[in-house]
Amino acid sequence: GNSVTQMEGPVTLSEEAFLTINCTYTATGYPSLFWYVQYPGEGLQLLLKATKADDKGSNKGFEATYRKETTSFHLEKGSVQVSDSAVYFCALYHRGNTPLVFGKGTRLSVIA
Amino acid sequence: NAGVTQTPKFQVLKTGQSMTLQCAQDMNHNSMYWYRQDPGMGLRLIYYSASEGTTDKGEVPNGYNVSRLNKREFSLRLESAAPSQTSVYFCASSESGTSDQPQHFGDGTRLSIL
DSSP states (O other): OOEEEEOOSOEEEETTOOEEEOEEEEOSSOOEEEEEEEOTTSOEEEEEEEOSTTOEEEETTEEEEOBTTTTBOOEEESSOOGGGOEEEEEEEEETTEEEEEEOOOEEEEEEO | OOOEEEEOSEEEEOTTOOEEEEEEESSOOSEEEEEEEETTTEEEEEEEESSTTOOEEOSOOTTEEEEEOSSSBEEEEESSOOGGGOEEEEEEEESOTTSOOOOEEOOOEEEEEO
């Protein structure tokens, strides 16, 4: 079945460091891919998405490119801030498969 | 801007007690979902309702029941609470469950069962 695998956390970075959180997926065809973010004490909120191969989703300085050849959707940010400390979830939606399939989440801590 | 509202925010129960978690959305969404979040397990889908009048089991439905009361409201009931159900519960909604429209989440209910 469809699945999403994220890198294990936690990830701890210094402010202004470069961030990569890896995400790979297993699915037939062409799923839509998402990154959600969960700030402390809150629910998840959509960060960015991409719906077809080679699409790049971007928001708040974060980017992710839908790579069909490597079945990946890695999240990147050039310079992280303390306020980016959160849990990040990769997810996929495949037409015909109701609800999203979520990865297990990666906790990011950014220290000043 | 209410979005998805969950009540209560916190609850402590004794083993064997029952309770209902409430969820309401004001975005006129068709689909609603209940998840639980446990350390190291990510989000796991308990039940969902693709549209008013329908409900379906998710990954971990045992020990839970749901009611889609109307288009706005989707409740989750624990008939006989067990310590294994200690978790953070999230309700979410989306315009449609059969499209790639994003899900909108509430802030969660933190439930402890002693």
